[in-house]
Amino acid sequence: MNIFVLTGAGVSAESGLGTFRDKDGLWSRFDPMKLATPEAFAHDPDQVHAFYNMRRQNLLSAEPNAAHRALARLEAGLAERGGSLFLCTQNIDDLHERAGAKRVLHMHGELLKARCTACGDTMLWHEDLSVAAPFPSCRHSGGLRPHVVWFGEMPLEMDAIYDALLGANLFVAIGTSGSVYPAAGFVSEARGHGIRTCEINLEPSDNARQFDERRYGEASEVVPVWVEQVLSQKI
Template sequence: MTIFVLTGAGVSAESGLGTFRDKDGLWSRFDPMKLATPEAFAHSPDEVHAFYNMRRQNLLSAEPNAAHRALAHLEVGLAERGDRLFLCTQNIDDLHERAGSQRVVHMHGELLKARCTACGETMPWRQDLGVEVPCPSCRRSGGLRPHVVWFGEMPLEMDAIDDALREADLFVAIGTSGSVYPAAGFVSEARRHGIRTWEINLEPSDNARQFDEGRYGPASEAVPAWVEHILMR
């Protein structure tokens, strides 16, 4: 049995990391077109860096919550009985890894990494970024950017994600808005392949009607309860 789990901002909200599209989410306070596009970075790199430096420091002070730990437990529990978890996240934080998850696919990149637009090198990065910071690989300044997927850019690892989705026996979306594509289309793709689908969310998502089953409540409560249900089967 293979379970494909997709996580979104809702799984990290109780760790103090902001969601994006809720009433009080990040995009209600900041204009994504001025902070999260290649054009914004080319036009105002200092402003973009300041935004992501703020988010990076917020992440470094955050801790995994019970939902992250439950999914790490699920990975181990499935492996012990010969089954498999494919954990794909839209989140750019590392809280899944810090909770113990060993295999995480970050389709929108990772905030604690930087990528050089000059030489293409990607590297771990925990400090602030700025236009004056030289790339450790090619030594050029001005080319380092957060290793995150901005609006208008292609998500990462899509071939591996497509393969895993076709091979799954169960698709579960946790803490997602159901409005950001291509991730919002994963449930319809799963249904086309005859895969059973679940949603676990604080409240029904924009595409909740496409799921076979739903569990609703805080992620720190709903996810551990669902994991216990799965491992007891």
């Protein structure tokens, strides 16, 4: 079996990382147009850096939860059976990797990487970013930005994502709001190609009715149960 799993902020919420669109989410407390757009960065890079530096330090103190670890087991278990897991995440954290997942596609970038707007290269970056910091490879100063996809920018590696989606037997969305495109459109794309779909979420997403199967509850409880059922071939 080839499974395409899309994860969103809900899978990392129990690790202490905030969601975005819930009533108490990040975008209810911070204005994304002032912190998460190319225009905001051009207007006030210090403010944007401060926001992402805060989130970076929060991430470095977080730990993977049972949902992350279960998906790593699913990846290994499917490989042992001749199948595969394509793990695509909207999250910019590295908790899937720290839980043991070997292949993770970050469609919205990675918080623990920096990108130089002058040379275009990226590198791991665990320290605070600032306007003055030079990029080590090209020594250009003033061009460092978080390697994240902001509003108005195109998600990463979309061709690889759609290729994997159309090659799957099952599409599963975990911890997503179902309101952010293009990811919110993956379920209709899958259904249009006859691929079975499943939603695992704390509560119904905006596009919950499009899923063939729906499971609700805390990700750390529901995801491990679902993974064990998949690996025991009960579903």
